[in-house]
Amino acid sequence: HREQLSPEKLVQALCQADDVDSQMSQLVQLFELSESERRLRHLLVTLFQEVFSEFFPGCAILPFGSSVNGFDIHGCDLDLFLDLEKTKTFQASAKGPQGAQAEEEAGPGPDSDSEDSILSDIDLTTATVPEVLELVAAVLRKCVPGVHSVQAVPSARRPVVKFCHKDSGLLGDISINNRLALCNTRFLQLCTEADERVRPLVYALRYWAKQQALAGNPFGGGPLLNNYALTLLVLFFLQTRSPPVLPTLAQLRELTGDGDQAIVDGWDCSFPQDTSRLEPSTNTESLCSLLAEFFRVFGDHDFAGCVISLKEGRALPLPSFLLSEVGAKLKLGPFNVQDPFELSHNVAANVNEKIALRFQHCCRDGAKYCRSLQYQRKSSKGKAWGLVRLFQPGVPEAGELGPDGLLITIPFTLMALSPGSRQQLCQARDFRRCWFDKVCAAVTFVLKDVLKCSCTGPAGEPLGQEPTEQGGGEQPIVGSKHPRSDEGGSLAVSPAKKKPRAEGPAPEEEESVSWSCAVWHRVWMGRRRIRRQLRHLGSPQPDAEQEAGSLEVEEKVSEAIIQQEGDSMGSEPLLRFTACAQVGSGQEDTRTLLCFTPGPQQGLLFQDFYHFLQGFLPRMVERYVGRAARGRQ
Ligand code: ATP
Ligand code: MG
Incomplete structure (x- = not known):
């Protein structure tokens, strides 16, 4: 099974090192494949070699890429090269006038009927790459135990057959013309x-x-x-x-x-x-x-x-x-x-x-x-130092986005998913879509339930309810007594899907979901203080509770802020903004990009709120997704 290294453990280990040089050496030890992970890869290569030799006499399965180049990390993919040169020679000579003799000389392997039948359907020297890949995929599907999600990708620059090893969740590629x-x-x-x-x-x-x-x-x-x-x-x-x-x-x-x-x-x-x-x-x-x-x-x-x-x-x-x-x-x-x-x-x-x-x-x-x-220098006060701060996730500069707004990126790696649900997600036919939906449900929950914003879809349309993991229904928003006729009188917060993906989507089709939101209270201010107060008032095991229910704690913090602000709020929201979520721009980009555009004339206040969201939102999304995944198991 894949060995995981949580970001928390990484930070802890690095902070304890003595200097940056030892932090860097530590990094290698923390990331590199363990002995058991290496053994599993070795066993898989042996298994593939055995099975493929049956069908392609004389072939060789050779690992390359990060499993063997010295830059391995836990869970890195397994890149394999299927060398069919000898098989081609064998096939050519078997077909020639001295066929019988060549067959004898090819050594061990070509003595069952199976490879005859598979090789008799195809001439390896003249076959196209997609044809050979399909054959490789067929062998993988039918004859290699414990392997699934086999898919030939003939159009890539380096055409491959992708597969997944069931027990370990290990993903791999087999290529056939990648000797370089x-x-x-x-x-x-x-x-x-x-x-x-x-x-x-x-x-x-x-x-x-x-x-x-x-x-x-x-x-x-x-x-x-x-x-x-x-x-x-x-x-x-x-x-x-x-x-x-x-x-x-x-x-x-x-x-x-x-x-x-x-x-x-x-x-x-x-x-x-x-x-x-x-x-x-x-x-x-x-x-x-x-x-x-x-x-x-x-x-x-x-x-x-x-x-x-x-x-x-x-x-x-x-x-x-x-x-x-x-x-x-x-x-x-x-x-x-x-x-x-x-x-x-x-x-x-x-x-x-x-x-x-x-x-x-x-x-x-x-x-x-x-x-x-x-x-x-190592911090004597237990602060992040050396590599740790370099490794804090970066957010693109506002300037890179042009005039439209500010961006928060939610990477796939933030997932607090258990290995099981991660594997499930990886196997989903449309992985990006599946992950994107999870992030969008989480964003909805954080904006509405945790931060008590009111949100609707674009153009003030009331939106249909979409069930979330928490069952988020049409509950009134705590502390908000304002009629919101301008938002269609609805408090529903389902994101509006602008361009829903049709069956069999075109690769360049964009995926986006947007929310129009109003913030009525300064829910981003003084949260730490209120969190501390709540902890004092709270349960006998505050730490355990806090850890398990951090989303709930954050909800309570918002409620407390709203209560403290009381009647001081006006009939207009403090802030209006739209948020638009998009799947990352590359065809297989797994990030979710959240673009925030403030309403007119609220620049500075919005900047404050946005800076708060930059840290808060990805963390809460991670909690939400992790909890939803655990809840299902
Ligand atoms: P990781 O899988 O951890 O990202 P990797 O080195 O295995 O690292 P892959 O993208 O899996 O990277 O590529 C496997 C191998 O294929 C590389 O090690 C390299 O040998 C070759 N390769 C990958 N990308 C290119 C490229 N753009 N040009 C030439 N060869 C490449
Ligand atoms: Mg690789």
């Missing part, structure tokens, strides 16, 4: 072996980028940096230190022994297979300072104006690069990182302008923070 990935996996591995600072630095930056919603979408796709691209960026940074921490690929090529020369898909993939030929680096920078330097360097880097080359270990200026043969083919974008082997491939070509800008912006913020004492 084996090479780059081995290259990343070599880098981790070459210098022990590589792993901690990459783990820290991967987690930072994930927290800032810049990278690490668990389902791939979308405009975020993927983990591979981000890792290459870190390796490049280490190549460019003075003296360098890592050699360039051109230098590695020089060190390659004759036996290790390799050309894959026409690209030179030669580098030494182990570190024995490498000189240890003479660079002595600490992890703490390398991380700070990473932010400083990339905070000012011109990503759009050059191409990051790990082969040469420098940023290539665009004009001359574009004249080269590979330069003419590379897809340029706001973020350009050249694959170290497939030189015409920009591994960050999917990154859009907004994310590229935000990456830079976040690097600058990171650099600024790293100059502070809070970063460099």
Whole structure:
């Protein structure tokens, strides 16, 4: 079963470390796969190998990606490459004049009828990728026990068959023409072996980028940096230190022994297979300072104006690069990182302008923070210090949204779901939709029940009731005696679905839900004080109660504020705003974006409320979703 690391445990462990360097080493220990997780992966690979050998004599199942490249984390996907080269040779020769003899020479395997029947339907040398993938999917569905949700995705840049392992919830991919990935996996591995600072630095930056919603979408796709691209960026940074921490690929090529020369898909993939030929680096920078330097360097880097080359270990200026043969083919974008082997491939070509800008912006913020004492020194007062504050989730700047409003992002990773319900959700046919609905129900609950706002759908239409987990009915809003004719006289708070998704949605179709809200009381002010008062008045085991029923406690806090304000409120609400929730922009982006637009002329007051919501809403949504999930079990 997947081992989970809660954000609370992470913060606790990091705060206890002695300095930033040990925080970074701790991070690796906390995130990396445990022995039992590795064993499970190994067993699965063996099982796949056995089953596939039955159908594809001579084939090999080879793991690549984060399960084996040294940057594994709990629950990372299992990337597998099905190598059918030998099977093709076998099939071709079996069909030829010496067929019978070839069959004998192919060694163990091809002696049952099953592979005859499956291979007799298809000629592997001429079959299209989708045809082979369908066959692989069929074998997975029918013959591999404990595997489900098998789906061929032939249209991806790297076509794959996706699957899920039932007992562990492990998600995996099988690809059939991805030999370059084996090479780059081995290259990343070599880098981790070459210098022990590589792993901690990459783990820290991967987690930072994930927290800032810049990278690490668990389902791939979308405009975020993927983990591979981000890792290459870190390796490049280490190549460019003075003296360098890592050699360039051109230098590695020089060190390659004759036996290790390799050309894959026409690209030179030669580098030494182990570190024995490498000189240890003479660079002595600490992890703490390398991380700070990473932010400083990339905070000012011109990503759009050059191409990051790990082969040469420098940023290539665009004009001359574009004249080269590979330069003419590379897809340029706001973020350009050249694959170290497939030189015409920009591994960050999917990154859009907004994310590229935000990456830079976040690097600058990171650099600024790293100059502070809070970063460099352990807090003696138990405050968050070092990496902990870097890892606090980031929210895009208001400016990035244009004039429409302010944004709060609710990531998928916030889920306080039990492994069981998380697995259920992952298996849902339309995962994004399912998660989005949960978040929307939670937002409705928090706005209406916890914060006692009145909300309706757009244009003042009274809305039909949508049952929520809490059964939220048409209860009167506590402390509100105001007629709200302008809101259709209804207190119902079901979000209005603007563009409901039809059956078989078009991928670019947007999903959005909006609320029109009025706030009648300063429910965002003095909550901490009231919480403390309630605790004094409260039950004999305040802590347990508080933990279990935090949503209820927050409701009571709002009620108390409303009571204290009493009659001082006017007949107009303090604030009006609309909130619009959207599924993240990438096709498989799992975040929910909540955009808030204040009514006219209430700028400053709304700013206060919004700043409060930034912290409060994601936390409450997490509680609500977690509780709803536990309630169902
Ligand atoms: P994680 O799964 O934890 O995000 P990963 O390294 O396994 O990390 P995947 O997205 O699963 O990342 O990709 C698996 C492997 O496929 C990578 O390690 C890399 O070898 C290759 N790969 C992924 N993305 C790209 C890309 N954009 N260009 C070239 N190769 C890629
Ligand atoms: Mg992976």
